Amino acid sequence: MGETLRYFYSVEHHVYWGVLVAAYFLYTGISAGSFFISGLGTVFNIEKFKPFSRVSAVIAAVFIMAAPIHLLADLEQPARFWNLFIHPHFTSAMSWGVYLLLVYAIVTLRYTWLLMQADLAKGTDGPIKLWGAIGLFLAFAVESYTGLLLADVPGRVLWHTPLMPFFFSVSAVVSAIALILIVSWMMTHVQGTGDLANLLPWFLFADFAMLVFMTIVLWKGSAAGHAAAYVMLLGPEKYSFLVTEALMGLIVPFAILVSKWGRENSIGTTVAAALTLIGVVATRINIVILGQRIPMTGDRLLSYHISGHDMVVAGVVGIVALAALAFLLRNLPVAGRGSDGTARLMPNTLGVKEGM
């Protein structure tokens, strides 16, 4: 054991990025991941994912509209947000991100609009493919930038890894698939999400693998990295990291989805999806908040308490976003009834004949 230090005086430093920033990352992730799922059907023309294209597009549009509200509410001077546009700074990932978000939101809305209007059974999917391809590129850029935003901070051991943009991207697809599965089940109450449910374990595995890699590197790296890994594995955050994020959010859903029961039972799939979503929420909170709690100059974990303002904003935005999503999914042509009369998502609007 090395020398021991006992701090008896220092000032208290604060955690300034709280749940609103975590929620922002969660929402952009769900949007970008949903766009990816939508693009599997429309851009890559994979038949089995076409029924999810419209639902996914609506989710992508709603969540990208809601996401920036968190950032605006988190600004100390929200009325000055125009400065982001009139004083750009291109060494700042956040400055790039503002423009990326704006363009991505416009493209997502346009893509969703085209998707809702088109009668793709007649084969007029050219503009959708184009907007979808642009949107896919932007979705990856948006998710990568949020990862880079954190990776570009050399002093924070939990953030400063080149894996972060990819970790965010995979986590985004995981959260999106989970939400789409839940929404699809709520809309149709029937089996029919199997193809998407089969995709989720692969992304859960990739997510888990990256988590393991990052934890090993932290543990064996710098003193700060070892301390961060200790806090997550054996310290006060073991329940949030090991239990909620890793076990409940990755391992259990993976086990459910690779089991015969989980694959063939829509309830099992939905439960796995719900657990996955909880895990992703924990992931975002752990990365953003725990990343700042690891001391940089002191000797103890910085404390964080959610403020009333943040709680109200996160709650209201969440409720409004989900209400808007429910309204749009109810009133837009994303689901209908099949020839047997059961509710179903609408693959036929994407050019797949009934009964195929």
Add this chain to the structure above:
Amino acid sequence: MAEEKKVRYAMVIDLRRCIGCHSCTVACKSENNVPLGVFRGWVKEAEKGTYPNVSRERLPRLCNHCAEAPCVDVCPVTATYQTADGTVIINYDRCIGCKYCIAACPYNSRFINPIRKTADKCDFCYHRITKGLAPACVSTCVGEARIFGNVLDPNSEVAKLIGANPVQVVRSNLNTEPHVYYIGADTGILGAYFGRIEGDEK
């Protein structure tokens, strides 16, 4: 050819002279009207070792005015910038309070000013140094442990001290090129100490 830089402000803190009176903290608070609960400059103190082999270490802290300042790089509205003399300062009228600079600063030197509602930090008392005065913490230091000046001037006291003594900076591994130098700082207190977190100490 670009004009050669003539002024680069830096501070040397000679810990052999520091008595731990915290008057620098108080002078800074008073000079810059720093609100309660936040600090532009402070002194952290720790005991090192196990009885009877113990020593008391202290480290006055402030913004390092890094040559490669992460806070300058990440500011999305260029509210944080570096002047020609190397001082990192904030345009308070432009700052949107996104807190990215606070997250990016590896030294915990930044905070949100709860009254002004912008990022805030030590600016070497820019309103004083541009008038030829020393920063408040320097002029108040009873042991004359703090020395401020132009590091590019070989006749300045800071240049002489840096040249003639082993000096340390906080978290030197980060390639930020801090411009607050310490003489006689213990390595244990220069960065973070993780023993307490990992349960070495109850």
